[in-house]
Amino acid sequence: MLQFHYSGVGYDLDLENMNWQEELKEPTYRKLYLERIVEKRAQRLAEIPYINKLLVAEFGLHKDEFWRELKIINEEENK
Numbered sequence: 001m002l003q004f005h006y007s008g009v010g011y012d013l014d015l016e017n018m019n020w021q022e023e024l025k026e027p028t029y030r031k032l033y034l035e036r037i038v039e040k041r042a043q044r045l046a047e048i049p050y051i052n053k054l055l056v057a058e059f060g061l062h063k064d065e066f067w068r069e070l071k072i073i074n075e076e077e078n079k
Contacts, residue, residue, distance in 0.1 A: 006033060010040030020050040034058055038067060049073050 005013055006029075024030040034054055037045050045051055052073040059066050 006036060009033070009036045009045065010042045012044075015045070015048075020048060024051075024054070030054070041067070041069075043070075046070055047073055 005015060024033060034051070036042075037051065037055065046055055046067075052070075055067075055070065056063060056072055063070065063072075
């Protein structure tokens with residue numbers, strides 16, 4: 001399942017050691033993956049700094065309309 005974890009978005013999977021830059025390098029897959037995170041309200045994935053940055057960029061000024069509860073993660077705070 002971890003080889004193709006797209007179908008597991010929203011479930012409690014161990015994805016801590018995932019290289020997200022490499023995993024989401026293909027633009028179409030990245031878009032679908034982000035949409036799935038939003039659809040499933042996968043908070044744990046959405047709080048991974050790289051994914052959070054992508055989500056916030058996609059939402060732009062309309063973040064609260066798409067996902068009000070999403071916390072914006074500052075990568076500097078996690079170092």
